[in-house]
Structure formats: C-alpha cells, structure tokens
Amino acid sequence: MAYGGDHDRRAFAITINWVFTCISLCTVTLRFASRRLLEGSRLEIDDGMIVFAMLVVLARTIWLSVNVSMGFGRHLTDLLKEDPANALRLSPSSYGLTVLSLWTFVIPKIPVVALLTRLFVISTKRLGRILWTMLAVLIVWNSIMTVIAFAKCDPVRKNWQPALPGTCLNPKIYLYMGYFSGAYSAFLDFVYAIYPMVKVWQLQMEQSRKTLIVLSFSLGIPAGIVSIVKITTIASLLEAGDPTFATVPLEVWNVVESSALIIAANVPMTKPIMSLAFSRLKRFTSYISSFASRDSQGGSKLSTLPSNPSGSGSKRMSALRQGWQRQDSREDFLLEDTRLTSVVTK
Incomplete structure (x- = not known):
C-alpha cells in the first residue's frame, strides 16, 4: 500500500485524518x-470521558495539520x-506527534469501559474491576513507553536528530514494546466488543431488536482489526x-483506530435521535x-389522505420522551424497557 505516494503523502495524511475526525465528531x-x-436525563461519566477523548483526537489532528504545513x-x-x-523545526514536532499518538488509541477506550460497567455490571462489581484492570495495564504500559520515548537517547534531542553525538538504547527495545502495545490494544478492542454482545444476547427481548443492539456494540470489532x-x-x-x-502509515492507522473506538462508544447511545429520524423518514x-x-x-384530494396512526410529530415526540423518562435510572435508554439486571453476571 503506497499510503498516498512514494514522494509526497501530505494530501493523503491530512485527508484521512480530518475525514475520520469529523465522522467521530458527528457521532459525539x-x-x-x-x-x-x-428531558431530565443526567450526564454520566462516560459522556464526559467521550468528550475528553474527542478533544484529544481533535488536538492530534490539528497538530498533524500543522506538521503537514511544515x-x-x-x-x-x-x-x-x-x-x-x-x-529542523519539524523533526521534534513530528516526534512529539508520534508520542501523543500512543494515547489516541488508549483514551477512547476509557468511555467504552465506563459505558460497559454502567450498563452491564449491576449485580456485582467484580467484572467491572476486571474490565478496568485490563485497561489499566495498557495505560501503565503506554506511560512507560512515553517516558522511554524521550529518555532512550542522551541527549534527548538525539531522538529526532540522530546525527548528533550521543548514545541511545537499542531501538528494537522500543519497537517490541510497540508491538506489545498494539497487540494488547487489539485484544482489548475485541473483549470490549464481544462482552456486551454476549450480555445483550442473553436478554429476553424481541429477536430483531436484540440483533440491532448487538450490531451496535459490534462496532468495536473493526477497531481491533485496525x-x-x-x-x-x-x-x-x-x-x-x-x-x-x-511514519505516515502509522499516523493514518492511529486516527482510524481512535475514530473507530469513539464511534463504537457513541452509536449505542444515539438510539433516541435515530428512532426520531427513522420515524420522520x-x-x-x-x-x-x-x-x-x-x-x-386520478388525483384525489390531499385532504383524504389517511391520518398517521402514530399521531402528530409533537405527540410522537412527547410519547417517546415520556417512554424514555419512565425507565429505571440505572438502565440505559438503549435497551428501553428491558432490565439489564435480568442478566446473571457470573
């Protein structure tokens, strides 16, 4: 794969990054x-974390755009x-961008775990601790990688100016750490996608609705593949x-993965507006x-058209809102009247 060409990849890099960043922003x-x-629905911790993750991805894309201009x-x-x-000015900036990218596929996982623990881990906190611990391992690992990224060469500037006199650690050490980070990140993406799919499939609900919900959670699988x-x-x-x-290919796949995670965290939470949109359509x-x-x-009068059985748009909106508001505060409106506590958490 040429990733935009053999001599100039600027247009490819900036286009891919902004397209996926904008898609993520739309889902948020x-x-x-x-x-x-x-009405009256309070914001949860996963809502705040998804905003933070989106800001990190957006900041990274802006940073990359500045680098592309250089x-x-x-x-x-x-x-x-x-x-x-x-x-010489671009070299340290590009290096810093690569280090920041270590976190663009970690931070979006935080709202995913927060959402899963809020929705599914109700009868016991044990599984919640497991999910958070698995993510904590990746956070600690990438924190170590961040420190090593700057400390592996003496002087530090030798990291982005290799011609300078000085010493560096064997570069393969950092490379193998990157391999582990990527492989473990993929493992977590699959776990965080498959876990809710299994839980939802155990619920007693209409098959078509169950399938739709499972598909909405399965969007985390593409992140693992990426x-x-x-x-x-x-x-x-x-x-x-x-x-x-x-490093352009690495930066491209970083934004694709982070965007896939943000989209996967948002899509299950967009059911109200999607329901309204499909109803209007x-x-x-x-x-x-x-x-x-x-x-x-022969052209009958428009006044003879049958009335909409669901009532006017305002009545329909009111009914939808009332239906959502009647749900238990510990349930997500995604699953509507189905209680998540019916799932036996082992």
Missing part, C-alpha cells in the same frame, strides 16, 4: 443530541535541501533517517407513496 454530536431529547509527509532529505531550518493492521506499520519507528515520511415516505398512489388513480 448525535450522542448529546440524543441526551437532549431525554512538510510532514515528504522525505526528510528533500526538506533539508529546500529549507534546513524548517526541517489495531492488528497497524502493528505492521510500527516498524516505521526504526526509520530514524526519514521520520517525516516513514417513515412518515415522509408513507406520505409520498400515498400521494403517488392517489395521483395515479
């Missing part, structure tokens, strides 16, 4: 629009020939001689079909 907006539909995505040798001073693919690009960390070009298509049918029969 839909999540809070759904909360707004639920030449990130082109070969370092070409940049040194054109403007050595600019290339993490596995990303592992193949970690070797670019060894490309000390061309960091502005060689269904009414509109029904109106058009009815109008077309009468027009083909």
